[in-house]
Amino acid sequence: MSSRKEILVFDNIPSLRSWRQQCIKQDKQVAFIPTMGSLHEGHLSLGKRRYVKQGSQHCPIVVVSIFVNPAQFAPNEDLDKYPRTLSNDLELLRSLDCVDAVFLPKVEEIYPYGIPLDVEKQKGAFVEVRDKSHQMEGKSRPLFFRGVSTVVTKLFNIVQPNCVFFGQKDAQQCIVIRTLISDLHFPIEMHVGTTGREYDGLAMSSRNKYLTPDQRNYATTLFKGLSAIKNEFDQGEKNREILLNKGYELIEKVTKEVMEKNLGFELKLDYLSLVDPRTLEELQEIEEEKGAILSGALYVGKTRVIDNLLLNCTL
Numbered sequence: 001m002s003s004r005k006e007i008l009v010f011d012n013i014p015s016l017r018s019w020r021q022q023c024i025k026q027d028k029q030v031a032f033i034p035t036m037g038s039l040h041e042g043h044l045s046l047g048k049r050r051y052v053k054q055g056s057q058h059c060p061i062v063v064v065s066i067f068v069n070p071a072q073f074a075p076n077e078d079l080d081k082y083p084r085t086l087s088n089d090l091e092l093l094r095s096l097d098c099v100d101a102v103f104l105p106k107v108e109e110i111y112p113y114g115i116p117l118d119v120e121k122q123k124g125a126f127v128e129v130r131d132k133s134h135q136m137e138g139k140s141r142p143l144f145f146r147g148v149s150t151v152v153t154k155l156f157n158i159v160q161p162n163c164v165f166f167g168q169k170d171a172q173q174c175i176v177i178r179t180l181i182s183d184l185h186f187p188i189e190m191h192v193g194t195t196g197r198e199y200d201g202l203a204m205s206s207r208n209k210y211l212t213p214d215q216r217n218y219a220t221t222l223f224k225g226l227s228a229i230k231n232e233f234d235q236g237e238k239n240r241e242i243l244l245n246k247g248y249e250l251i252e253k254v255t256k257e258v259m260e261k262n263l264g265f266e267l268k269l270d271y272l273s274l275v276d277p278r279t280l281e282e283l284q285e286i287e288e289e290k291g292a293i294l295s296g297a298l299y300v301g302k303t304r305v306i307d308n309l310l311l312n313c314t315l
């Protein structure tokens with residue numbers, strides 16, 4: 001019978017730090033996967049990818065953090081009801097058999113002055129990645145990337161990882177973090193894992209737990225819209241209007257269907273976006289060699305589903 005690797009659980013900064021010091025003394029490199037918990041296969045694939053690809057010689061130690069970060073939630077968002085499933089998360093991580101430590105910091109330790117969601121009332125140090133945080137997701141969630149950049153900076157300083165793993169599902173987040181690593185001179189190598197999807201294409205996400213069975217059936221609408229656009233791009237179309245119209249048409253058709261069926265919820269498209277992967281500027285025409293990030297957000301009832309597809313580019 002194979003014995004499972006024990007996972008160390010650190011619930012405060014000093015204990016994590018003193019363990020990390022031991023790793024440094026032993027010259028052991030650390031891989032780090034920050035999460036907000038409520039883990040699913042999408043998260044786990046990030047861990048497996050590190051394990052398989054990097055191999056135990058590169059980063060033999062894997063640390064996962066679970067922290068629902070209040071600073072990235074707007075006052076009208078779902079901080080209070082965000083799924084928290086710690087014992088299940090720990091069990092899933094144990095089943096991976098490649099995670100060495102889990103970091104579970106408390107809100108009071110990460111934000112010693114408290115963290116009111118009203119930004120005017122916040123105190124202390126915050127981190128902004130300007131010019132990469134106001135487009136796409138940032139347009140709908142204006143302080144989201146300030147919250148993400150701040151907590152990721154704090155976590156990087158505490159964990160001191162050699163390499164970090166983020167998911168393509170949050171494409172703009174990957175670009176913001178890459179810029180943060182470079183501009184703040186963190187000696188960290190960043191890796192992006194491809195989006196883990198359900199059998200029907202829906203991007204795995206902790207928030208999918210909010211969906212009722214009827215809503216779940218229609219939650220693939222965004223992915224279908226994005227895929228219709230990508231299909232057109234793959235056949236040679238490069239013009240924004242023609243491309244995006246393919247997506248709008250499909251999403252509008254399904255939106256009407258949901259309304260007519262009177263299912264007790266609505267589909268509401270928040271945005272579709274087609275941007276330059278470096279500048280995040282909206283594109284009128286895609287240049288073959290530069291490619292584009294195609295992304296969007298769709299409300300399925302009150303649940304906001306996001307997704308993206310890369311058109312001839314990487315993150």
Ligand SMILES: Nc1ncnc2c1ncn2[C@@H]1O[C@H](COP(=O)(O)OP(=O)(O)OP(=O)(O)O)[C@@H](O)[C@H]1O
Nearest residue numbers: 035036037042166167169170195196204205206207
């Ligand atoms: N389907 C997925 N495939 C690959 N990586 C993912 C997937 N979903 C999330 N991740 C990545 O896992 C990390 C932690 O994400 P997080 O804990 O916010 O989960 P989430 O499912 O994205 O939650 P939410 O529903 O709040 O968006 C991030 O780097 C995120 O991009």
Ligand SMILES: CC(C)(CO)[C@@H](O)C(=O)[O-]
Nearest residue numbers: 034035036069148151170
């Ligand atoms: C990177 C992150 C853990 C910061 O809270 C979060 O935004 C996420 O899970 O994608």
Ligand code: BAL
Nearest residue numbers: 036072073144170173
């Ligand atoms: N994965 C993104 C976390 C959030 O939407 O808050």
